[in-house]
Amino acid sequence: MIFLIILITLIAIGVVLFLTWFFATKADGNCPICALKTFPPTKITIDTSKDEELVGGSKTPIMGWSSWNALRNRIDEDTIYDMAKAMVDTGLADAGYKYVNIDDCWHSSMRDENGMLQGDLESFPSGMAELGKKINSLGLKMGLYTSNGTLTCEDLPASLGHEEIDAKTFASWGAEYFKYDFCHNEKISGRTPIIEYIGISRKGEREFVKLTPDRAKYSGRARQIKVEDLPTKKGIAYLNHGAGKATFKLDVASGGEYVFTVHFKKLTSKKPTYMQIVVNGDINEVFFPPSNAFTSDARLQTLIKLNSGENIITLQNPVVTRADSSYIQYRRMGKALEDASRAWAIYTGEVQKPITYSICEWGTCKPWLWNGKVGNMWRTTHDIFAKWFSIYAIYKFTVRLYKYASPGHVNDPDMLEVGNGKLTLEENRSHFSLWCMMAAPLVLGNDLREIEKNGKGQDILDIVTNNELIRIDQDSLVKPAKKIDRLGSTDVLARPLSNGDVALCLFNTSKKNKHVEYDIEKLKDDKYLGISRLGNAQIKDLWTNDIFHSDTIKTDIPTHGVKVYRITCR
Structure with a gap:
């Protein structure tokens, strides 16, 4: 009897909480039913069919070395350069290993006076551009790392919200590989406040046009509603969680950069909310800050380019699941890297160095389904360890994903642990063979300086330089x-x-x-x-x-x- 009472009480509390949330969400101008579609979080709901494929870097799986497995946070510019020299001296470079990937802990906890990332001021005093030149002088390529979050996995400055400036920085340093981790990630909100109107003007001038709710063409659940506590008494609602869109046509006499001032009703939220202003197919993102309701309305400004003549402007928030958020964030960086490497080549007059883009999202949101729309390689699982159970588990999962790979787009079961831990010689050989069969990146994680100094050093070198297996891995079909x-x-x-x-x-x-x-x-x-x-x-x-x-x-x-x-x- 007591159990039944407790059960009924819990159900009643649940119903009250759900109804409270439902009507509060509706009052905020958000579609409650649409907000319930956030499960499963790994399912991407965004229509990616019209997104252009990002070209990126290497068409075959990269081959190289990474600092993380062997050294973790114990790196400096001398150690990295010694590893690069060892790559050449051992014949690994001749076998195809070209990338020297500097993982977490290369950078200072401070951005410089221009807001740019910089190498650790003690352990990388010469700067990353200079180290890149030294690596290049050996015929090798430099790779770098940050995270798609507020901090890296080792709690250093990361690139979420700084994609454009960081991409330009990496390109200016000559980086040809970039690993983008997932630590401290902040999911983009699927919520969007009620939009009162958008005022558009030239910078330094008064507003000359308003995009008001009555001018919009609506699709999906989006619509105009009455809002008593807004000055105009009306607003655009139900843009949240992919619920619908509001589209405007706007003619301007001359193209160029315009100020968009978004007037909106404050939405009670402890985290930023989100909207996309899509202008002639180009996505412009705006984030509404968490608000205190001293006043009911607020405004937010952004700069957006318009074309001379007719412009199509759409307001939307396509984020339903975590996968949608990850897609937008990772694609944002991929586009920034591609633009930055091209722009730097034009600026310097040098040959472009495309940046191979590694999505280290740990397979959380099935990045293989995003394919070439985002990057060149994507981690299929969480981190590998120098234990047979780890290698075997990652193989079992990744081998099933063979159909998602193609030239320039590969499954990444993580770095090689060949030569690390207590793996047997057979296990080392199997590990390397399986990665080659799966058309995986061959990124060594052992201490190359020690490769010939211990009893099994030559055996390990023989494994990772097996030319016949490397030919299999690097086959141009890239069919795992x-x-x-x-x-x-x-x-x-x-x-x-x-x-x-x-x-x-x-x-x-x-x-x-x-x-x-x-x-x-x-x-x-x-x-x-x-x-x-x-x-x-x-x-x-x-x-x-x-x-x-x-x-x-x-x-x-x-x-x-x-x-x-x-x-x-x-």
């Missing part, structure tokens, strides 16, 4: 391996290659050695591979370089081991 079969505890992976060959990997996932026999004629059954015939195929073992001709592969695979073959089908 698909898991096409499973033989007991052995995964069968295959990927098509640009010259018509097929790469085949047999991966023993168990803790026991396995004998495996595989009929390669089965490969013809999978349309993804595109094989028409296999008669008298040549098979090359890419770890032993043995070559043979057979219809069946018979082999023994050690625990957590792989066998990788290149099959010539003609």
